[in-house]
Amino acid sequence: MSPTQSSYRQLEEVVGCKWSVSVLQAIAASINRPGALERHIAGISTKVLSERLRKLTRYGLLHKQSYPEVPPRTEYRLTANGYKLVAIISQIRQLDADIKENGEKGPES
Numbered sequence: 001m002s003p004t005q006s007s008y009r010q011l012e013e014v015v016g017c018k019w020s021v022s023v024l025q026a027i028a029a030s031i032n033r034p035g036a037l038e039r040h041i042a043g044i045s046t047k048v049l050s051e052r053l054r055k056l057t058r059y060g061l062l063h064k065q066s067y068p069e070v071p072p073r074t075e076y077r078l079t080a081n082g083y084k085l086v087a088i089i090s091q092i093r094q095l096d097a098d099i100k101e102n103g104e105k106g107p108e109s
Contacts, residue, residue, distance in 0.1 A: 028086045062076045062078060
């Protein structure tokens with residue numbers, strides 16, 4: 001598998017995962033601590049949230065900031081590429097809403 005295919009597969013995994021999209025959108029809305037994210041995203045488990053945060057950070061869409069406090073505090077923020085992806089996701093949602101509103105059909109109709 002070439003590096004390009006590998007990167008594209010990672011992107012497909014992010015965009016195709018409802019939890020990843022929910023996490024990115026919540027962080028874009030300034031909900032940036034794991035506990036707050038877990039409370040904000042209905043139905044997500046601690047385990048799934050932790051996995052998504054790790055993958056999104058590793059893929060370069062999130063930046064993790066840990067503070068040496070007691071108790072420890074961790075916050076996440078979008079990277080420049082994270083902001084780009086959130087904008088694309090918003091455009092896709094808008095397109096979906098437009099299609100539903102206008103009842104547009106494909107060329108075969």
